[in-house]
Amino acid sequence: MSRLKLFYGAALVDEAKLENYEEVLSRVSGDLLIGASEGKDGYGWVDLPEKGHEQIIKVAEALKSFDSLIHIGIGGSALGNKMLFDCLTHPFYNELSREERKGPRFYLLDNSDPHLFLSVLDMVDLSRTGFIVVSKSGTTAETMANFLALWEKLKENKLPNLAQRIVVITDPNRGALRKFANEIGCLTLEVPQNVGGRFSVLSPVGLLSAAVQGVAIEELLHGAKDMKKKLFERNSIDNNPAWILAALSMEHCLAGRNMLVFMPYLSRMNSFTEWFAQLWAESLGKDGKGITPIRAIGAIDQHSQVQLYTSGPNDKLFLILTEEKSKRNVFFPEKLEEDSLNSLSYLLGKDMKSMLNCEAQGTLAALAKSGKPVAWMEMPNLDAYHLGGLIYFFEYLTAITGGLMKVNPFDQPGVEQGKVYTRALLGKEGAETEKKEAESYMRHIRSLASVI
Numbered sequence: 212m213s214r215l216k217l218f219y220g221a222a223l224v225d226e227a228k229l230e231n232y233e234e235v236l237s238r239v240s241g242d243l244l245i246g247a248s249e250g251k252d253g254y255g256w257v258d259l260p261e262k263g264h265e266q267i268i269k270v271a272e273a274l275k276s277f278d279s280l281i282h283i284g285i286g287g288s289a290l291g292n293k294m295l296f297d298c299l300t301h302p303f304y305n306e307l308s309r310e311e312r313k314g315p316r317f318y319l320l321d322n323s324d325p326h327l328f329l330s331v332l333d334m335v336d337l338s339r340t341g342f343i344v345v346s347k348s349g350t351t352a353e354t355m356a357n358f359l360a361l362w363e364k365l366k367e368n369k370l371p372n373l374a375q376r377i378v379v380i381t382d383p384n385r386g387a388l389r390k391f392a393n394e395i396g397c398l399t400l401e402v403p404q405n406v407g408g409r410f411s412v413l414s415p416v417g418l419l420s421a422a423v424q425g426v427a428i429e430e431l432l433h434g435a436k437d438m439k440k441k442l443f444e445r446n447s448i449d450n451n452p453a454w455i456l457a458a459l460s461m462e463h464c465l466a467g468r469n470m471l472v473f474m475p476y477l478s479r480m481n482s483f484t485e486w487f488a489q490l491w492a493e494s495l496g497k498d499g500k501g502i503t504p505i506r507a508i509g510a511i512d513q514h515s516q517v518q519l520y521t522s523g524p525n526d527k528l529f530l531i532l533t534e535e536k537s538k539r540n541v542f543f544p545e546k547l548e549e550d551s552l553n554s555l556s557y558l559l560g561k562d563m564k565s566m567l568n569c570e571a572q573g574t575l576a577a578l579a580k581s582g583k584p585v586a587w588m589e590m591p592n593l594d595a596y597h598l599g600g601l602i603y604f605f606e607y608l609t610a611i612t613g614g615l616m617k618v619n620p621f622d623q624p625g626v627e628q629g630k631v632y633t634r635a636l637l638g639k640e641g642a643e644t645e646k647k648e649a650e651s652y653m654r655h656i657r658s659l660a661s662v663i
């Protein structure tokens with residue numbers, strides 16, 4: 212069976228230095244299993260692949276009869292859903308054939324943007340639409356704003372059986388969303404209390420909308436489970452690609468290369484890079500430390516950012532990802548009739564997938580030639596099983612890299628201040644001091660202006 216491969220010969224760190232990380236990586240990896248077994252906050256993702264998903268399948272059935280499905284959430288309560296949708300069932304990229312594709316059309320309200328809200332509502336028939344509302348805290352302003360506006364629309368339209376149109380996924384006990392679900396009696400699923408938002412895609416948070424779309428979530432979890440087994444049993448640096456990548460990230464960060472460019476050569480992985488960016492940035496960016504994720508897609512960013520990558524400062528580590536083979540492909544003609552196209556003869560008889568992978572290798576070689584550290588991951592085809600393994604791989608990689616950096620990869624204290632100021636500026640009662648503070652910063656920002 213083809214495996215996930217990591218090639219790091221041009222990653223510019225010698226083997227001896229990587230070996231030095233083996234002992235600490237073994238401890239950090241072991242601590243994840245211990246933390247999970249003790250139910251420690253933030254460690255719950257470790258065992259998600261083994262959790263039962265029968266309830267998710269059952270609840271998904273209740274939503275499949277709708278023409279449209281609107282998922283409301285933000286951050287870890289939406290990025291995973293978008294990633295699973297784009298990678299596996301998006302009509303443009305759909306690995307499923309038109310006949311296999313079933314379930315409602317999928318829409319995402321993942322920002323408090325009136326244009327987005329109104330555009331989505333223009334596209335659906337509310338009477339034929341189901342809703343999934345997700346918030347681990349049950350209080351996130353953007354999610355609750357979208358939900359409130361939508362709930363009002365449903366009541367304005369005097370739609371019957373409102374409780375049968377909505378599924379709420381939130382904390383088992385806390386938050387406004389849990390209280391609301393109890394009050395109206397809608398179907399609910401739980402965000403496991405010891406699973407953080409950015410690590411929750413393999414929980415009901417990510418799996419329900421995928422199941423409604425027809426994704427084989429048991430395959431996703433099977434891939435994650437097999438990857439988990441390999442990652443935790445590989446206890447030496449030279450047979451654990453995640454350990455290698457964590458050590459490389461740490462070594463290059465210490466050398467001043469504190470940015471990681473993650474560049475899959477697959478258009479349908481653009482939202483995977485968004486999901487990864489939250490996972491990496493929010494887990495590692497603490498105590499003045501962190502590694503900035505830079506999202507890129509090949510071959511698109513060869514025509515956008517690669518100039519900076521090859522000829523700019525040596526301040527980044529590069530990780531390029533390709534798919535070994537694809538279920539769908541496009542083949543170029545064997546011969547040309549038009550003389551004007553003779554310059555394209557190098558494409559004759561080739562196929563687009565091989566071309567894309569040659570482009571990845573061209574960029575890898577150009578980066579190596581420019582003396583920048585670059586690693587290459589080659590994954591089997593991007594189906595549910597292998598995507599589940601990739602998700603788990605990056606969750607594990609992030610957690611052990613946090614261990615190397617001596618930060619807690621499972622909290623996010625740095626996001627709270629902005630929320631406090633937002634609520635104060637919106638006039639929250641008892642937040643006058645915070646309102647004055649936010650206004651003072653805004654006055655300072657406005658004190659110098661240049662207008663064109």
Ligand SMILES: O=P(O)(O)OC[C@H]1O[C@H](O)[C@H](O)[C@@H](O)[C@@H]1O
Pocket residue numbers: 285286287288345346347348349350351354408409493623626
């Ligand atoms: O799921 P929720 O509680 O609504 O949180 C949604 C997101 O917002 C928070 O501010 C955190 O930054 C994220 O880690 C989280 O995923």
